Amino acid sequence: MRKLFLTGILAWGLAQAGWSQVTFPRNGVYDERPGLYAFTNATIIVDPKTTLEGATLLIRNGRIEAVGKTVSIPAGTVVADLKGKRIYPALVDIESDYGMPALQRNAPGGGRGAPQYDSNKKGAYNWNQAIQPEVDAGAIFKANVQQANELRRLGFGAVVTHPHDGIARGNSVLVTLADDRENNVVIRDRVSAHYSFSKGTSTQTYPNSPMGAVALLRQTYYDADWYKKAGKTVESNLSLEAFNQLQSLPSVFEVPDRLGVLRADKIGEEFGVQYIIKSAGDEYQRLDEIKATGGSLIVPLNFPQAYDVEDAWDADNVTLAEMKHWEMAPANPGMLAKAGVPFALTTANLRNKTDFWSNLRKAIEYGLTEQQALTALTTTPAQLLKIDNEVGSLKPGLLANFLVTSDNLFSADNVILENWVRGRQYVYLDKNAPDWRGTYNLTIGDRSNLKLNITGKPGKLEYQILADTAKITPKVALANDLISLQIQLNKKQGGTTRLTGYREGTTLKGEGELPDGKAVKWSATLAQPFTASATKPDTVATDRAKKTAPEYGKLLYPFVGMGNLEKPKAQTLLIRNATVWTNEKDGILTSADVLVQNGKIAKVGKGLAAPAGAQVVDGTGKHLTNGIIDEHSHIALYSINEGGQSSSAEVRMGDVINSEDINIYRQLAGGVTTSQLLHGSANSIGGQSAIVKLKWGEAPQDLLVKGADGFIKFALGENVKQANWGDAVRIRFPQTRMGVEQVYFDHFTRAREYDNAWKAYNSMSAKEKAKAVPPRRDVELDALAEILNKKRFITCHSYVQSEINMLMKVADSLGFKVNTFTHILEGYKVADKMAKHGVGGSTFADWWAYKMEVKDAIPYNAALMARAGVVVSINSDDAEMARRLNQEAAKAVEYGGISEEEAWKMVTLNPAKLLHLDNRLGSIRSGKDADLVLWNNNPLAVYARPEKTIIDGTIYFDAQDDDRKRDDLQKERARLIQKMLTAKAGGAQTQRPTFRRQRMWHCEDVEGVMAEGEEQTEQGK
Structure with a gap:
């Protein structure tokens, strides 16, 4: 044993000698040696595609000098015979927080506490604390012996680390996992730039929503560009200076889920950046869309534990999506690899780092090959961040970061005997010890x-x-x-x-x-x-293929209860012999046919012939209408209010569409085909709305109505002046209804000046532009200028007549129009003025008295406005009411004596007019979008139920298919529950189910940016 002990000491001493600490004096005798080591007769995996048998690895002074079968060993080299052993490149993690300071989270500003509108950070930095690109990971890195040893034992030799704090997070640093002074551990500073949708430890009120985070980052990109071109002559901003310096580096964006991948990629497209996305491990649920981004991923192995479903009531608290994700998450890496999506693997998000290898082997069991796994832990991460000239393989010139293993690295029997980090040996088991097995x-x-x-x-x-x-x-x-x-x-x-x-x-x-x-x-x-496994890194794949692959359920689109096994496809449809509500001059046609081709209404008439391949639907005794359009909705969104400022015109609801929201399907079942997704009413000027078709199963971008005009939400009343928010919050201007008026005058005056400045600049010649300072692009004022230029239109939350008059007066004086007053529960008092201004009204049928400013509401409001010449629609503003908008329309017949056809138009053609989409939607006419609903009864009857809901010629809801889905859902839940019970009985760790009520958004709801995705719980069990 003396020989082994001395060899270990010698190796450590020579490794130390390889680090010539020339800038640090030593207390003692200098011992400068070349750090020469040769590892012979080993199976060397140079990279995932190159394996050498009986080869030699030669290292000098912490770097690889040679590798191969005919390596010449210099005199004085310490030689280790590794016959029967393997050498792998040490693993690389490029999404680490190793050595970073712990985050100090304070109580956030905003919400119901005292808001913090200004940054608390001292110095010439960005106005918002969540934007901190000046953070230099290399300057704050501090080696941590305990953390380094934990990662080394897993096989890692180097990591790229950065502080995970804020929306713009600064740069990262490449460090080895050696136990040494930081000077000898840091390999390269400023490796990559980092971003996220989370404001982190910032206590500043803005942003308080995911869409606010998107807007803030977009504005920062524009500010940085302006600062680079001209802004330095106006102000000094260290944050924007640093932000510009980061743009030459690879950019990594951390997202909370698979839809976040698409959201981040959209930002990248706007600014010409191909982000590397740190994902959440659920990418398989939107694999086609994620592959289409062309980006690369950093994927965690944080597979969820099974739920403890022994108690039947507890089991009811687990959604189908959660159960299926537990079953399918281990297949995520393999599915990504099969689809050809480049990715690296990371230890990030693991509850315990010790789960890394068991989870990785589980991923291999579920379809990831060993070669793909090794690639994702060595060459790919190194290539993504352009550090492959330092780490990731065992090629000459690279750092001597490698593992000595007893077996195939991915074998359950393998032991990492040694981890060499930059030529320094860390022994975890004596490689020369006899094998007792x-x-x-x-x-x-x-x-x-x-x-x-x-x-x-x-x-x-x-x-x-x-x-x-x-x-x-x-x-x-x-x-x-x-x-x-x-x-x-x-x-x-x-x-x-x-x-x-x-x-x-x-x-x-x-x-x-x-x-x-x-x-x-x-x-x-x-x-x-004892018989060891095969020597080559991927040969056990053959043995694995002989075993029964783990079985798991099928994907759903979307990945929630009542999802589709396949995305619905457009068809040629002939609906025969139905009562057709055209909403055109032809009125209601009896025993009529409607032909649908290529997503459009092709013909309307009687006795139409069915084209070849058409699906014929018998409409006898049934009613066919166009789809219901909800002018005021808050479904399918991750949040609805960015209340951090008086104006949030810069935020876009299209950035936070949640296409997995079960309310989409529920509203299809109520005949709704199109919804305007509005910002809430937390501030005078809200955000830009999104008009979507409820295409259940499609990704967020595919829900948006292409070519639709832009709209924006304004608000009046109690919510805007924060009357009910508590005394601590009453800081933000405005605090009175008079102040609301001044907000509009101020912002539109600024928007006019801004717009004029850009028009003047764009009219300059190239020579004049070269001498001029360009205006700063402001995404908030862009939206307001679009209103002035009649390219964006206002939907305003309103109640009392005085404020309704006020906004029309402001609009008239500043040269723009209000498009729609929504709620408008005192509209009957000012209907004549509304008609003169040309503004429409989108109201409730009979909601009233739910707060003081609604006490004068009456159920005759819709009818009285309509008779005054106002275009009137009836909206929901509520996920449940939207399922019954046909009955809400019927109330106009009951309360106001409106005809059935005109009442039906209040939830179809009239909202289409208010949304400027009546040339495409709202009636059944040749050439219009085939958005249709086949009802079993008069659509205004309480007995009416949609049998089919069609959007662009595609059936997205079918009553018969709904029954099948419910049966399938019950069977799938039962199967998964039994599988979880078996897993627990077999010793698997479990987690207790947690009840979470689905968040049904309303105008006044505010959600923090940290909670993205948490509020949307799929309840289609």
Whole structure:
């Protein structure tokens, strides 16, 4: 053992000598040695595609000098014979927080506490604390011995680390995991730039929503560009200076889920940046869309635990999506690889880093090949961040970061014997220690019919003694070549046999004592040595293929209860012999046909012939209408209010569409086909709306109505002036209804000046522009200028007549029009003025008295406005009401004496007019979009139920298919529950189900930016 001990000390000393600390004086004798090591006769995996048998690795001064089968070994080299061992490149994690300061989270500003509108950060930095590109990870990095050792034991040799704090997070640093001074650990500073949708530890009120985070980052890109071109002459801004410097680096964007990948990529497209996305592990749910981005991913292995569903009531708190994700998450890396999406793997998000290898092997079991796994942990991360000239493979010139393993790296029997970091040796198990594993013929005294099986892996051996048919597990203590065993050979007689001995070649022998005190001799002769797995890194894939692959359920689009097994496709449809509500001059047609082709209404008439391949739908006794249009909705959004400022015109609801929201499907079942997704009413000027078709199963961008005009939400009343928010919050201007008016005058005056400045600049010649300072692009004022230029239109939350008059007056004085007053519950008082201004009204049928400013509402409001010449629609503003908008329209017949056709137009053609989409939607006419609903009864009847809901010629809801989906959902839940029960019985760790009520958004709801995705819980169980 003396030789082994000295070799280890020598290796450590020479490794130290390889680090010539020229800038740090030493207290003692200088020992400068070349740090020359040769590892011979090894199986060397140079990179995932190159394996050399019986090869040599030569390193000098912490770097690889040569690798191959004919390497010449210089004199003075320390040589280690690694016959039977393997050498792999050390793993690389490019999404680490190793060595970064712990984040100090304080109580956030905003919400119901005292808001913080200005940044608390001192110095010439950005106005918003969440934008901190000046953070230099290399300057704040501090080596951590405990963390480094934890990662080294897993096989990592280097990481790219940065602080995970803020929306713009600064740069990262490449460091090794050596236990050394930071000067000797940092390899390269400023490796990559980092971004996210989370404002992190910022206590500033803005942003308080995911869409605000998007807007803030977009504005920062524009500010940085302006600062680079002209802004330095106006102000000094260290944050924008740093932001510009980061643009030459690879950009990494951390997102909360698969839809976040698409959201981040959209920002990248706007600014010409191809982000590397740090994802959440659920990308398989939107694989086609994610592949289409053309980006690369950094993927965690944080697979969820099974839920403890033994209690039936607890099981009801687990959604189908959660159950299916538990089952399918391990398949995510393999599915990404099969789809050709480049990705690196990371330890980030693991509850315990020790789960890394078990989760990785599980991913391999579910379809990821070993070569793909090694690629994702070595060459790909190095290439993504352009550090492949330092780490990621075992090529000459790279850092001497490598692993010495007992077996195939991905084998469950493998042990990482040594991890060499920049030429420094870290020993985790003596590579020269004998392998005790195998089957032995065991003799104890006069008993010779025994077998001793030693299995497991080096460093964690398992023992079992076979005595006739009995299987006995002894207690074993092993120290170097000495062994002691305690065995209960005969349970009937009782007592413990104690044996002590040593290893001599392949034989174990020694002396012991039986339970009765009699001394015995014992021996164990090796009969069959332990068989290691194949030597090449990916050959066990063949063996794995012979095993039964884990079974898991099918994908759903979207990945929630009532999702589709396949995305619905457009069809040629002929709906025959129905009562057709045209909303045109033809009125209601009886026994009529409607032909749908290529997503459009092709013909309307009687006796139409069915084209070849058309699906014929019998409409006898049924009513066919166009789809309901909800002018005021808050479904399918991650949040609805950015209330951090009086104006949030810069935010876009299109940035936070949640296409997985079960309310989309529920509203299809109520005949709704189109919704305007509005910002809430937390501020005078809200955000830009999104007009979507409820295409259940499609991704967010595919829900948007292409070519639709832009709209924006304004608000009046109690919410805007924060009347009900509590005294601590009453800081933000405005605090009165008078102040609201001044907000509009101020912002539109600024928007006019801004617009004029850009028009003047754009009219300049190239020579004039070269001398001029360009205006600063302001995404908030862009939206307001679009209103002035009649390119964006206002939907205003309103109640009392005085404020309704006020906004029309402001609009008239500043030269723009209000498009729609929504809620408008006192509209009947000012209907004549509304008609004169040309503004429409989108109202409730009979909601009133739910707060003071609604006390004068009456159920005749819609009818009275309509009779005054106002275009009137009836909206929901509520996920549940939207399912019954046909009945809300019927109330106009009951309360106001409106005809059935005109009442029906209030939820179809009139909202289409208000949204400027009546040339495409709202009636059944040749050439219009085929957005249709087939009802079993008069659509205004309480008995009416949609049998089919069609959007652009595609059936997105079918009552018969709905019954099948419910049965399938119940069966799938039952299957998964049984699988989880089996997993728990088999010893799997479980998590307790947590009840979470689905968030149904309303105008006044505010959600923090940190909680993105948390509020949307799929309830279609």
